[in-house]
Amino acid sequence: MKKSFKKMFFYHWLVIFMLLSGNVFAxxxxxxxxxxxxxxxxxPGVSIVISGTISGTITDIDGNFSxxxxxxxxxxxxxxxxxxxxxxxxxxxxTLTIHLAVSTTALDEVVVTGYGGTQKRSK
Numbered sequence: 001m002k003k004s005f006k007k008m009f010f011y012h013w014l015v016i017f018m019l020l021s022g023n024v025f026a027x028x029x030x031x032x033x034x035x036x037x038x039x040x041x042x043x044p045g046v047s048i049v050i051s052g053t054i055s056g057t058i059t060d061i062d063g064n065f066s067x068x069x070x071x072x073x074x075x076x077x078x079x080x081x082x083x084x085x086x087x088x089x090x091x092x093x094x095t096l097t098i099h100l101a102v103s104t105t106a107l108d109e110v111v112v113t114g115y116g117g118t119q120k121r122s123k
Contacts, residue, residue, distance in 0.1 A: 026071035032096030034063045034078060043080060043100060051075035051087065 034046045042063025049056035050073050059065045067076070069090065076096075079085040083100040 027068045028071065028094060029066060029068050030076070030090065030094055030096060031066045032064070032098060034059050034065065034098045034100060036083075037099035037101040040099070043083070046078055046080045046083075046100065049077045049079075051077055 034043045034048075035041060036043055042059075042061075044059055044061045044063060046059040046063070046065075047056060048058065048065055048067060050067070050069055052073065052075075057065050057067045069076070074090045076088050076090065077085060078088065078098050078100060080100060082103055084103050086098065086100060088096065088098060
């Protein structure tokens with residue numbers, strides 16, 4: 001009787017742990033492609049971050065990405081220099097196609113810093 005009680009107790013706790021950990025660690029994988037809004041060309045190197053975290057990824061040379069997103073997160077932030085950042089609310093679909101628009105903000109100044117010039121040493 002004692003063995004069966006211990007075994008039953010163990011299995012109950014195991015089931016409870018599995019149910020709780022499934023909710024805590026539940027994630028889904030979001031796949032997609034990021035392209036230029038005007039030309040529809042793929043954009044490599046776009047930063048994709050899960051809103052409210054520091055977790056993310058970047059797009060590959062073909063503009064494709066894959067990212068594991070926790071179940072409690074529902075927004076992704078897409079950004080790249082020269083393009084307007086875009087926040088996307090996640091839906092039931094695990095596949096996204098994002099089009100980033102070119103930023104209309106122009107640079108006011110450019111600062112050039114040179115290194116590696118030659119100098120003559122004197123005493």
